[in-house]
Amino acid sequence: MHADPAGVLTGTHFLDGDHACCEGCLAAGARFASGYPITPSTEVVERFASRIPTVGGTFIQMEDELAASICLQGAVWGGAKAFTVTSGPGFSLMMEHIGYAAMTETPCVFVNVQRGGPSTGLPTLPAQADMMQARWGSHGDYGIIAICPNSPQECFDLTIKAFNLSEQYRVPVMVMMDEVVGHMTEKVVIPSADQLDVTPRKHTHKSPADYLPYQCNGDGSLVPEMAHAGEGYKFHITGLTHDERGYPNMTVKVQDQLVRRLCAKIENAKDLVAYEAENLEGADVVVVSYGITSRVAQRAIDQARAQGLKVGKLRLIIAWPFPEKVIRELAPKVKAFVVPELNLGQMVREVERAARGAAKTIHVGHAGGGVHQPEAIVKAIVEANQ
Amino acid sequence: MSTIPINPVLPFLRTDRMPTIWCPGCGIGTTVNCFARALLDSGVDLKHLAIVSGIGCTGRVAGYVKLDSFHTTHGRAIPFATGLKLANPKLNVVVYSGDGDLSAIGGNHLIHAARRNIDIKVICVNNLIYAMTGGQTAPTTPGHVITSTHPYGTFDPNFNLPHLVEAAGAVYVARWTTFHVRQIARSMAEVFKKPGFCFIEILSPCPTLYQRRNKMGDGLDTMKFYKEHSKIKNGVSTSEVGLTRNGDIIVGKFVDRDRSDYLTMAHDQFVEALGDRYVDECAAECCEEGI
Ligand SMILES: Cc1ncc(C[n+]2csc(CCOP(=O)(O)OP(=O)(O)O)c2C)c(N)n1
Ligand code: SF4
Ligand SMILES: [Mg+2]
Numbered sequence: 001m002h003a004d005p006a007g008v009l010t011g012t013h014f015l016d017g018d019h020a021c022c023e024g025c026l027a028a029g030a031r032f033a034s035g036y037p038i039t040p041s042t043e044v045v046e047r048f049a050s051r052i053p054t055v056g057g058t059f060i061q062m063e064d065e066l067a068a069s070i071c072l073q074g075a076v077w078g079g080a081k082a083f084t085v086t087s088g089p090g091f092s093l094m095m096e097h098i099g100y101a102a103m104t105e106t107p108c109v110f111v112n113v114q115r116g117g118p119s120t121g122l123p124t125l126p127a128q129a130d131m132m133q134a135r136w137g138s139h140g141d142y143g144i145i146a147i148c149p150n151s152p153q154e155c156f157d158l159t160i161k162a163f164n165l166s167e168q169y170r171v172p173v174m175v176m177m178d179e180v181v182g183h184m185t186e187k188v189v190i191p192s193a194d195q196l197d198v199t200p201r202k203h204t205h206k207s208p209a210d211y212l213p214y215q216c217n218g219d220g221s222l223v224p225e226m227a228h229a230g231e232g233y234k235f236h237i238t239g240l241t242h243d244e245r246g247y248p249n250m251t252v253k254v255q256d257q258l259v260r261r262l263c264a265k266i267e268n269a270k271d272l273v274a275y276e277a278e279n280l281e282g283a284d285v286v287v288v289s290y291g292i293t294s295r296v297a298q299r300a301i302d303q304a305r306a307q308g309l310k311v312g313k314l315r316l317i318i319a320w321p322f323p324e325k326v327i328r329e330l331a332p333k334v335k336a337f338v339v340p341e342l343n344l345g346q347m348v349r350e351v352e353r354a355a356r357g358a359a360k361t362i363h364v365g366h367a368g369g370g371v372h373q374p375e376a377i378v379k380a381i382v383e384a385n386q
Numbered sequence: 387m388s389t390i391p392i393n394p395v396l397p398f399l400r401t402d403r404m405p406t407i408w409c410p411g412c413g414i415g416t417t418v419n420c421f422a423r424a425l426l427d428s429g430v431d432l433k434h435l436a437i438v439s440g441i442g443c444t445g446r447v448a449g450y451v452k453l454d455s456f457h458t459t460h461g462r463a464i465p466f467a468t469g470l471k472l473a474n475p476k477l478n479v480v481v482y483s484g485d486g487d488l489s490a491i492g493g494n495h496l497i498h499a500a501r502r503n504i505d506i507k508v509i510c511v512n513n514l515i516y517a518m519t520g521g522q523t524a525p526t527t528p529g530h531v532i533t534s535t536h537p538y539g540t541f542d543p544n545f546n547l548p549h550l551v552e553a554a555g556a557v558y559v560a561r562w563t564t565f566h567v568r569q570i571a572r573s574m575a576e577v578f579k580k581p582g583f584c585f586i587e588i589l590s591p592c593p594t595l596y597q598r599r600n601k602m603g604d605g606l607d608t609m610k611f612y613k614e615h616s617k618i619k620n621g622v623s624t625s626e627v628g629l630t631r632n633g634d635i636i637v638g639k640f641v642d643r644d645r646s647d648y649l650t651m652a653h654d655q656f657v658e659a660l661g662d663r664y665v666d667e668c669a670a671e672c673c674e675e676g677i
Contacts, residue, residue, distance in 0.1 A: 006665070032473050032669035034465075053656045056667030058472045063498040067465035070458060074438070074469025077456065078477060079670030082469070100459050228670070229436040229454035229470060230477050236400070236449055238457035247403060248449060248457075 001200050003027050003160075005193035006055050012189050017155040017182040018043035021111055021175065022051065023190060024159025025083055029198050030109070031057030032082035034071035036064055036090060039123045040179040041113035044085040065090040069097035073106045077237065079228040081163060081201075083109035087179075088117045091130055091137075098172050099138030100239050102262060105170035105214070105224065107201065109162045112174055113182040114291075114342075116368035126179035127368030128291055129343035134174045135320045141259050143266030146174040146320035147274075148290040152186045158317065164199035165272070169265055170223050176319065178342065180292040180371060202226055208233045213246040214258075222265035266321055274317035275326065283312030285384045286330060288339045288351050290316040292371055297340055300377030309385050319347060324354040331358035336384035340364035340377045360384060395422030398432075400452050407446055411605025413564035413590030414444055417511055418451065420567050421482070424574035435478045435578075438467040440487035442518040443592075444511040447482045461491030464499045467506045473669040475649055478578060479505075485512040486524040489545055493525065500554035500583045505647040507577040507584045510547065513592035514629075521595030528631045532599050546628040551585045552641050558584035559624065559641035564591065565612035566637060573639065582647045589635060600631075 007026035015023070022044045025033070031052070035045035049059045057080070062068040065086055072082035086094060091112045101108055114130050116122025130137075134146045145165050149158045155177060162173040204211050204225035213235045214224050224244075227233040240248040241255045266272065276294075280286060285304075289297040294315040304311045312334070316323065327337070327350075336359050339348040344365045352361040364380045366372050399422060408414050425432065432453060439448035441460035448455040458466045463481045471479045481488075488496050488510050499506065515533060516522040522535040525545045532539055548559045558580050560573045570588060577584035591597055591608035602608065612635065619627075620638040627636040646654070656664040 004671075029671070031667075031671065032469070034469060053660055054663050054665055056665035057669040058652075060468065060472060062465060062468075063494050066462060067468075067495055067498075070462040071465040071469035074456075074466040074471075075473035075669055076469075077454075078470045078474030080473040080668075081671075082473070082669070096459055097462070228474070229456075230434045230474055232433050234452050234454055236455045236457070238449065239459060240457065247400075 001198055003193040003196035003198045004029055008193040008196060009190050010192045012187060014185055015152050015188040016043065016185045017149065017152040017177055018113065019047050020152040020155040020188045021159045021177065022047040023188070024156040025109070025163070026051060026055060027156070027190065027196055028081065028160040028163035030081045030083050030163060031055070032072060032075035032080040033059045033084060034062050034068040034075070034082070035059070035084050036062055036068045036086070038087045038090045040115055040182050041085045041087045041111065043182070044111060044113070065093035069094035069110070070100065072108055073097065073101055076106050076108050077229055083111060085111040085113070087113050087115045088121055088130065089119070091133065095137040098144065099140060099142060101172040102138065102142035102144060103239050104237050106172070107166040107170050108172050109159070109166055110172055110174050111159070112176055114176060114178040122369050124179065125369040126292060126371065127342045128178055128293060129346065129368055131176065131319060131343065131346040134176055141263055143263045144172055144174060144320060145169065145266065145272060145318065146176050148176050148316060148319050149181055150291050150294045150315070151181065152184060152188050155181065156188050156190060160196065160198065164197070167199040167201055168223070169269065170202060170226065171266060176291065178292050211235070212244045213237065214242060215244040222261050269321070272318055272321050273323050273326065275323055276313070276315040276317060278313040280312040280314065280330060282310055284310045284335045285381050286312040286314050286334050286337050287377065287381065288314045288316065288337050288347070289341065290319055290347065293340050293342055296372045296374055297377055299374040300381065303374060303378045304381040307382070309381060311381055316347070322350045322354065324350070327351055327354035328356060331355040334359050336360035336362055338362045338364060338377065338380045338384050340372050340380070342366045342368050342371070394426060395419055398422040398425050398452055400450055403450055406450055408443065409594045411591060411593040412443070413513065413605070414447065414511055416564040416567065417509070417570065417588050417590060418447055420570040421451065421509070421574055423571040424578065427571060428575035428578050430478060430578040434476055435480065436470060437480045437482055438463045438470065439481070440483040440492060442484035442487050442516070444482065444484035445487060445518070461487055462495065463487065464492060464495040464506070464508070468499060468504050471504060471506055472649065475668055479507070481506055481508045483510065484517070485510055485514065485526040485547070486516040489547060490525045496551065497554040500551050500556045500585070502648045503555055503557065503582045503645055505581050505583070505649065508586070509574065510585065510587045511590045512547065512587050513590045513596055515592055515596045517592045517595055521599060528629055530631050544629065546624065547587050548585070548627050548640050549624040552624045555583065555645070556585045556641060557582035557643050557645055560639040561587040561589070561627065561637050563589040563612040563616055563635060563637060565609050565616065582645065
């Protein structure tokens with residue numbers, strides 16, 4: 001389906017990542033946002049608050065992130081596409097509701113413009129230290145999708161992708177930006193609405209008499225069809241373990257079926273792999289990076305190549321689910337993976353796990369507050385090559 | 387030949403989920419009967435009525451009524467309901483939850499929704515305790531009451547909920563006990579049609595945890611207590627309706643006033659600021675009929 005032109009600001013713009021993300025939300029068809037101010041993410045909803053009354057829709061500034069992160073889910077069940085935006089401390093407060101969205105299969109988007117932590121940390125400075133929290137932060141087993149833009153253009157493009165995937169899989173999708181990407185200003189090209197694909201809600205075509213909210217259709221899809229409040233379905237939604245009718249059923253059997261499906265619909269999906277690859281063929285060292293760090297890594301890769309080293313580049317666009325197979329198949333062919341990230345060791349654990357000992361894994365950590373010096377990454381590449 | 391009369395409220399309930407989880411003598415079921423009665427009597431459009439609960443014994447209400455129904459997270463029924471209502475204003479949204487859920491963990495949302503005058507109808511079943519988790523102290527528990535977390539008696543002061551929500555901005559505030567079934571149903575039917583943030587507090591026995599632990603008898607004894615100690619005082623100042631362990635229970639409709647609700651205020655502000663540029667559309671693209 002094409003985007004609704006009302007939300008598409010077609011043209012060539014000079015935007016920061018936060019504003020581009022907001023335009024991505026609007027282009028994707030999001031007409032509802034609930035938020036609570038927090039640096040460095042607030043500009044996303046500030047722009048939404050200014051744009052939405054002229055597009056048609058609602059922004060509400062809630063009393064806290066607990067409220068913001070569930071308010072948007074009410075809006076989704078009322079029939080809207082909806083999102084919230086936050087950073088570190090606010091993301092921590094939202095965790096219970098990421099689990100609620102996963103459990104109730106509420107399609108929605110959580111944008112996290114990452115800043116330094118823990119706690120209040122570095123409110124105005126970047127980090128990439130919420131990557132594990134994005135995957136595992138809510139209690140229990142579940143699957144989510146996390147996507148990592150590295151430029152304002154991607155803040156636009158990948159936010160649309162985030163909405164589309166959330167609708168396709170009925171899952172909360174995290175847009176994992178960082179302070180630098182959020183605040184850097186670059187050219188952003190917004191195409192016309194008819195060139196933008198948006199995924200409509202997976203709405204049921206069944207009559208209320210035939211509809212069960214959590215029944216999969218038997219077509220192999222693990223994603224059930226949705227209905228909205230006010231359409232006559234009189235359905236029940238709960239965060240308790242539930243059967244196909246949506247009714248609580250706290251048995252080991254139903255728990256097993258439900259939780260395995262919630263994980264499998266994401267982990268087994270074939271089209272949830274998105275990365276940028278360069279010179280992987282014949283590489284001795286592959287640099288695995290994402291978000292802002294991928295742009296610093298590019299400089300390091302160029303410098304190492306200038307020294308005659310065979311360096312490949314693997315940039316994660318979708319970080320969760322982790323592209324395990326890609327790393328696993330690459331590992332026996334390379335000497336090492338170098339993983340720079342603005343944390344003290346998060347996605348590197350996934351790389352190491354997926355490599356299964358077939359290649360060295362070298363982390364280039366940074367506690368946050370700035371980006372890496374490319375030299376630190378070059379040094380790691382040189383060491384890895386030995 | 388005799389026919390078995392069908393309970394007229396049954397069509398509003400998910401009978402395939404009966405029996406409920408509630409204990410014998412519990413008051414929550416009584417309130418649900420009143421709710422079903424109010425649905426019947428008010429003739430409210432059921433297709434567009436949604437119910438949202440938090441977590442607790444009362445939180446299970448959403449699961450037993452045959453409406454679009456949402457059992458959310460502990461304390462967050464009101465912000466969920468806020469999103470539902472604002473995205474799709476055609477819906478009539480009822481929040482049905484417990485005293486702990488609404489006034490402790492969800493207390494911040496309660497006062498802010500009242501302040502904004504979000505057009506939702508809050509029904510608070512107040513059993514003066516956290517029942518679901520085994521009878522711990524709630525912000526509503528009066529002093530000198532034994533609970534599992536105040537085994538020597540409570541001493542921290544309790545909320546007077548009608549006073550709290552009136553101060554925060556609610557346009558309709560009433561309190562009844564489960565003895566007052568007709569009045570409850572009437573109040574509920576009234577709020578279905580009243581725009582703005584409405585709040586009905588219903589005192590309800592939890593014989594299993596509150597009454598038993600405090601040697602106050604069973605469900606029936608509590609009804610007798612409600613009957614003897616309730617004083618109907620419509621329109622009385624909410625500052626005078628605080629609850630104590632053994633004292634009078636002031637019931638009635640305390641507040642019924644008019645003020646613009648959130649969506650009306652938003653609409654007026656945008657019209658004033660933006661004029662023709664304002665696009666007055668709801669967020670829910672699917673809120674048209676026939677999808
Ligand atoms: C975040 C969170 N904290 C705590 C709980 C545990 N819990 C479940 S119900 C409840 C209290 C419910 O009390 P109330 O709202 O008065 O409902 P009642 O059971 O009395 O009807 C608590 C503390 C929870 N489910 N979630
Ligand atoms: S524990 Fe109390 S409130 Fe809960 S169902 Fe039993 S009597 Fe009712
Ligand atoms: Mg209670």
